[in-house]
Amino acid sequence: xxxxxxxxxxxxxxxxxxxxxxxxxxxxxxxxxxxxxxxxxxxxxxxxxxxxxxxxxxxxxxxxxxxxxxxxxxxxxxxxxxxxxxxxxxxxxxxxxxxxxxxxxxxxxxxxxxxxxxxxxxxxxxxxxxxxxxxxxxxxxxxxxxxxxxxxxxxxxxxxxxxxxxxxxxxxxxxxxxxxxxxxxxxxxxxxxxxxxxxxxxxxxxxxxxxxxxxxxxxxxxxxxxxxxxxxxxxxxxxxx
Amino acid sequence: xxxxxxxxxxxxxxxxxxxxxxxxxxxxxxxxxxxxxxxxxxxxxxxxxxxxxxxxxxxxxxxxxxxxxxxxxxxxxxxxxxxxxxxxxxxxxxxxxxxxxxxxxxxxxxxxxxxxxxxxxxxxxxxxxxxxxxxxxxxxxxxxxxxxxxxxxxxxxxxxxxxxxxxxxxxxxxxxxxxxxxxxxxxxxxxxxxxxxxxxxxxxxxxxxxxxxxxxxxxxxxxxxxxxxxxxxxxxxxxxxxxxxxxxxxxxxxxxxxxxxxxxxxxxxxxxxxxxxxxxxxxxxxxxxxxxxxxxxxxxxxxxxx
Numbered sequence: 001x002x003x004x005x006x007x008x009x010x011x012x013x014x015x016x017x018x019x020x021x022x023x024x025x026x027x028x029x030x031x032x033x034x035x036x037x038x039x040x041x042x043x044x045x046x047x048x049x050x051x052x053x054x055x056x057x058x059x060x061x062x063x064x065x066x067x068x069x070x071x072x073x074x075x076x077x078x079x080x081x082x083x084x085x086x087x088x089x090x091x092x093x094x095x096x097x098x099x100x101x102x103x104x105x106x107x108x109x110x111x112x113x114x115x116x117x118x119x120x121x122x123x124x125x126x127x128x129x130x131x132x133x134x135x136x137x138x139x140x141x142x143x144x145x146x147x148x149x150x151x152x153x154x155x156x157x158x159x160x161x162x163x164x165x166x167x168x169x170x171x172x173x174x175x176x177x178x179x180x181x182x183x184x185x186x187x188x189x190x191x192x193x194x195x196x197x198x199x200x201x202x203x204x205x206x207x208x209x210x211x212x213x214x215x216x217x218x219x220x221x222x223x224x225x226x227x228x229x230x231x232x233x234x235x236x237x238x239x240x241x
Numbered sequence: 242x243x244x245x246x247x248x249x250x251x252x253x254x255x256x257x258x259x260x261x262x263x264x265x266x267x268x269x270x271x272x273x274x275x276x277x278x279x280x281x282x283x284x285x286x287x288x289x290x291x292x293x294x295x296x297x298x299x300x301x302x303x304x305x306x307x308x309x310x311x312x313x314x315x316x317x318x319x320x321x322x323x324x325x326x327x328x329x330x331x332x333x334x335x336x337x338x339x340x341x342x343x344x345x346x347x348x349x350x351x352x353x354x355x356x357x358x359x360x361x362x363x364x365x366x367x368x369x370x371x372x373x374x375x376x377x378x379x380x381x382x383x384x385x386x387x388x389x390x391x392x393x394x395x396x397x398x399x400x401x402x403x404x405x406x407x408x409x410x411x412x413x414x415x416x417x418x419x420x421x422x423x424x425x426x427x428x429x430x431x432x433x434x435x436x437x438x439x440x441x442x443x444x445x446x447x448x449x450x451x452x453x454x455x456x457x458x459x460x461x462x463x464x465x466x467x468x469x470x471x472x473x474x475x476x477x478x479x480x481x482x483x484x485x486x487x488x489x490x491x492x493x494x495x496x497x498x499x500x501x502x503x504x505x506x507x508x509x510x511x512x513x514x515x516x517x518x519x520x521x522x523x524x525x526x527x528x529x530x531x532x533x534x535x536x537x538x539x540x541x542x543x544x545x546x547x
Contacts, residue, residue: 005539008385009378009531015341016374019348023370027355032363033298098332102316105330106342110305110312113462117308120458124292131296131359132453134443145355145363153371157524 017154024150033141065103148183155185163191245329247494252318255498256468257281259475259505263432266509281468285461293457298358306353307452307459311466313346314473320396321473322480324497327397336384336394340377343429343470347373350463354451361443365450368520372428372435372447375527380425382534386418386541387481396480403484413544417537419481424530426474426508428523430467433512435523445520475504 034040044050063070133139155162163186169179186192211222260281268275277283295303320335320342322328328335351369354362388394391402404412428435431448443450452463479500485493518526 004385004542005382005535008538009382009535012340012377012381013374015344016377019344020370020374023348023351023355023366027352027363027366031300031302031352031356032358098330098334099338102320102330102338102342105319106312106316109315110309113308113312114305117304117458117462120289121293124457126292127294128297129294131298131357132361133359134361139359141358143360144358145360145367150363150367150370153367153520154374156371156521157375157528 020151020154024147024154028145028147028150032144035141035144035146065100067099068097148185151185162186162188244325248319248323248325248329251323251497252315252469252472255501256465256472257285259471259501260468262502262505263509263512266506267513270510270513281464285465288456288461288464289458291457293459295456296357296359296454299356299454302349303353303356303454304459306349306356307455307462307466309349310346311462311469313342313349314466314469317342318469318473321476322396322400323476324485324494326400326480326485331395331397333393333395333398335396336388336399339396339473340380340384343473344373344377346466346470350451353455357454359454361446361450362453364444365447365453368447369451372523372527375524375531376425376428379421379527379530379534380429382531382538383418383421383425386414386534386537389538389541400480400484403481414537414541415481417533417540419478421530421534421537422474422478422481423507424526424533426471426478426504427511428527428530429474430471432508434515434518435526437517445517472501475501478504 028035034042130137131139133143155164164183165186166181166183168181170181171177171179258278258281261276261278264280265275265278317339319330320328320332320339322331347369351366354366354369384394384399387399387403391398393399403415427433431438436447436449437445438449440446440449443453448467452460455463476497479497483496483500485496
């Protein structure tokens, strides 16, 4: 019961955060004005590189459009690992045919609406203008939302749990002088969990280093001590029986 | 067959009417006469007959944004029951498809906003991403409350399993689901107290600011798509609050439309009597909605289904 009440919202939240993450990654990298001089010179990669990515993207599309076929490929391996219950639980994800139908329908409806749009705009004036900037006529690429600014409201509710470091100062006054401001969101699993755990382990291991000092005689004493301890342990076992 | 045709007619024809009802309600509260009830239809019609102006920065992502958003809303409408207890294309698991179709539409709206390279639209997209991520748990918890007694994640079985006397003491979880869904409805359809559809200041907008650069037919698609989304959320709420027994024939239709009108009036009343909450407070509003639904779900699971 507790699991249902906690796991369900967590999974739903992960779905929402995943959408936010991919809008950010895709939007900041590929959309809008080029953010740096080097990005402005970006050009399409060669055919071989594009083909490799197209194969991966095509397979993703296949999984989405035809999950039944992909699940049928995965089910034997899953039942090998999990026993006979696995294929049923995989199939419980929904009748895949319905998912395929809806995906196909979505594509058809989108295409139809795109045709309607093209038909409506045919012969009408489609003007080109700069992006609306609230009346400001000279927007530059630096005014765009950056990845950090996009992520800020998404991260705000979780700020207590995250390791957010910022340094520098904010612009102040009517004619602000140039300022420098940096902000980094740390890797929570790494910085809060793995690194401290590893450090503690290394500290404990470091204390043991005292017994490793390079004197051959003492190493021989360790071996002797170990052997004696083992003999005593074995003998005590025998006698006990 | 008749049901399918009726479903399509309701899905395609009804959405702007809800906006009209909300606007009339707000006008009545403000002591104005307000725009005609059918004004949203006229707005969409007018926009469909206009040309367009596009930003030079934009690419094809900007142009397919409104198309995909409207298509996802319409497809979600085909799995959401309207006047009857089942939808033409409903299946086991359609509840999840419903949520993520709307999520896909939102993804394209946000991508189209970032495509313009505008600081305002980036701001709107980032707010939308933050708020919708927090609205998702609330939506799923509320849907879980109606789906768990039915034992299936499909609207048809969930609505069939709803008791006629919803508000009886035997079903304390359903009011929690309804309250949460109403909160999600307000947030997802950019209504007060989360967002103000009438604001004219870019800095305070959430949804409106993402679509600033769309014009003509594109903007008509956006308006219509958001009206369809409002209709879908309102119809979920109507089915929970007013479980319509099957086989009433045309009376079903009347009850359903009256229920939709009531939800629209309720949205208008909320918009008239509450102020918008500050943007940093919106996560609290959404998390609060999730907590209400989580409590309802806990009660439901603790008591077991009667």
